[in-house]
Amino acid sequence: MSETPPSLLGLTTYLLSWTGKTARSRVAARLAERHLKLWHMAVLSALVDFGPHVQRELASRLGIDRSDIVKIVEDLAVAGLVDRARDTADRRRVTVTSSPAGRAVLADLQAEALGVQRELLAPLTVSEQEQLAVLLRRVHAHGVGR
Numbered sequence: 001m002s003e004t005p006p007s008l009l010g011l012t013t014y015l016l017s018w019t020g021k022t023a024r025s026r027v028a029a030r031l032a033e034r035h036l037k038l039w040h041m042a043v044l045s046a047l048v049d050f051g052p053h054v055q056r057e058l059a060s061r062l063g064i065d066r067s068d069i070v071k072i073v074e075d076l077a078v079a080g081l082v083d084r085a086r087d088t089a090d091r092r093r094v095t096v097t098s099s100p101a102g103r104a105v106l107a108d109l110q111a112e113a114l115g116v117q118r119e120l121l122a123p124l125t126v127s128e129q130e131q132l133a134v135l136l137r138r139v140h141a142h143g144v145g146r
Contacts, residue, residue, distance in 0.1 A: 023120055030112040034105070035079075039064060039072050041113075044081060044106040047098040054087075055094040081105055 008014045028038055042062050047053060053061065059069035073096055076082040081102035087093035098106070121129045 019120065023116055026116045026119070027113050030116065031109065034109075036075075036105075036109070037072075039068070040076055040081075041106070041109050043069075043072055043076060043096075044098060044102050044109070047082065047096060048103055048106055052095050052097040055084075055096055058096055076102065 024038070027041075031037060031041060039062075042064075043058065046058060046061055050061070055069055055073060056066060058064075058073075059066045062069075064072065073082060073084065073094075077084055079101075081099055083097045083099050085095050085097070087095065121132070124132065
């Protein structure tokens with residue numbers, strides 16, 4: 001039986017890290033059942049939320065290396081979840097758009113992620129869960145600005 005040292009339980013950063021790793025691994029496991037990864041979900045989310053993107057701008061928005069975005073978009077295109085189009089004025093530019101199938105799959109993936117969220121946050125009341133979300137968004141906004 002493993003017991004977490006009290007000195008670690010006193011560190012909010014440790015608790016955030018543990019919770020994040022646990023949530024990430026559970027969501028990743030559910031995505032893997034569909035032969036998808038978290039980056040696939042991130043790309044679909046960005047395309048659905050923000051609309052079509054030039055591939056290189058999509059990489060920049062999500063903090064993905066340009067060489068990695070090519071593989072991620074290729075995976076999604078082969079699965080029929082995104083459409084790609086070369087810019088007629090600049091053949092190096094590829095615009096990526098979510099397909100109707102991509103939007104449907106994203107809705108399913110978001111439901112899976114919400115299921116993990118419900119499991120993980122079950123010890124909290126609805127009000128506490130909302131408060132936690134507000135606080136984490138504030139911390140996220142602060143971290144993104146750095």
